[in-house]
Amino acid sequence: AQSVTQLGSHVSVSEGALVLLRCNYSSSVPPYLFWYVQYPNQGLQLLLKYTTGATLVKGINGFEAEFKKSETSFHLTKPSAHMSDAAEYFCAVSDRVSNTGKLIFGQGTTLQVKP
Amino acid sequence: DTAVSQTPKYLVTQMGNDKSIKCEQNLGHDTMYWYKQDSKKFLKIMFSYNNKELIINETVPNRFSPKSPDKAHLNLHINSLELGDSAVYFCASSQERSGYGYTFGSGTRLTVV
Numbered sequence: 756a757q758s759v760t761q762l763g764s765h766v767s768v769s770e771g772a773l774v775l776l777r778c779n780y781s782s783s784v785p786p787y788l789f790w791y792v793q794y795p796n797q798g799l800q801l802l803l804k805y806t807t808g809a810t811l812v813k814g815i816n817g818f819e820a821e822f823k824k825s826e827t828s829f830h831l832t833k834p835s836a837h838m839s840d841a842a843e844y845f846c847a848v849s850d851r852v853s854n855t856g857k858l859i860f861g862q863g864t865t866l867q868v869k870p
Numbered sequence: 871d872t873a874v875s876q877t878p879k880y881l882v883t884q885m886g887n888d889k890s891i892k893c894e895q896n897l898g899h900d901t902m903y904w905y906k907q908d909s910k911k912f913l914k915i916m917f918s919y920n921n922k923e924l925i926i927n928e929t930v931p932n933r934f935s936p937k938s939p940d941k942a943h944l945n946l947h948i949n950s951l952e953l954g955d956s957a958v959y960f961c962a963s964s965q966e967r968s969g970y971g972y973t974f975g976s977g978t979r980l981t982v983v
Contacts, residue, residue, distance in 0.1 A: 789972075793911075798874075798960060798974040843911055855926050856901050856964050858972065860913040 757782045757848050761861035769869050774818075774833040776864050778846030781827065787849035788829045789858065790820055794842045802844075805829065816840070841868045873897050876961050876975040883951055884983055891946045891978045893961030899973070900965060901925075902944035904936060907958040907977070916959075919944055951982045 762777040780786055787806045791799040803814025810822040820831045829846060844864045850857040874895045883889050895902060903926070904916040918926035919938040933949040948955060961975040 791974075796977075796979075798976040799913075799962075799972075800974075801972065804971075845913065853926075855918055856903070856920075856966065857915050857918065857926055858913075863911045863913075 757786070757850055757852065757859050759846050759848050759859055759861035761844075761846050761864050763864055764862060765865045765867065767867040767869060768836045770838055771835050774831070774836045774840065774866065776831040776844050776846075776866065778820075778829045778831065778861060779827055780829060780846075780848045782848055782851075784851050787851060788820075788822060789847040789849070790814065790818070790829075790831050791845045791847060791860075792816075792842050793845065793863075799845065802831070836866075836868045838868050838870065841866055874961055874963055874973050874975040876959075876978050878978060879976065880979050880981075882981045882983065885951055885953060887951050888947070888949045889951060889980070890948070891959055891961075891980070893944045893946070893975060895942055895961075895963040895973070897963055897965075897973060899963035900941060901963060902938065902941070903962045903964075903972075904944065904946050905960040905962060905974075907960060909957070913960070917944075917946075948980075951980075953982050956980055956982045 758781045760779045789804045790802040803812050805822045813819045818833045846861040847858045876893050901920045903918045917936040922938045935947045938944045958977045960977045962972050964972045
């Protein structure tokens with residue numbers, strides 16, 4: 756069965772500092788991986804995705820993530836945090852085994868950005 | 871023009887009542903989903919329809935019944951509401967069954983009192 760684990764339910768960084776949100780996955784087939792962001796009282800917005808090809812993927816708002824098959828990881832980074840990045844971040848893997856389009860989400864990481 | 875719209879945005883109701891949440895997408899997607907986000911913000915799929923056909927029915931109480939009159943609409947009806955049903959319910963759609971390119975609605979916050 757496929758699964759996602761996000762290490763750290765809460766991450767706090769200073770404005771301008773590096774953001775690193777960790778995600779590890781388990782999948783019996785080549786995974787499709789996603790990062791979503793949820794701002795308070797809003798729906799989920801896709802930050803970036805990995806399906807095939809280049810393992811370093813760039814997304815919106817200056818975020819990027821690198822797919823590392825050997826480490827089964829898909830960590831999200833941003834070189835310099837902005838106050839507006841404070842939100843909930845979810846890593847997800849697509850259940851390609853069942854071919855139903857189901858997304859399996861991690862537990863989420865709350866990013867706090869301090870001035 | 872909202873791509874995936876849910877109504878209502880907030881729903882407060884008493885235990886035992888029956889309520890419905892509506893979802894519409896104007897993206898031309900073939901697949902629609904309902905996800906539940908609990909108080910710890912954990913997201914779990916409930917149902918999925920592809921071209922009006924039910925393809926995912928996770929372990930959800932029978933009190934929850936989805937209905938898809940056409941591929942642009944997916945509604946969720948809940949009977950005999952319980953306190954534990956309080957959550958945020960998200961509708962989403964995607965073009966294919968790969969999980970590729972989901973678009974989420976803004977959610978319906980259901981509070982059962």
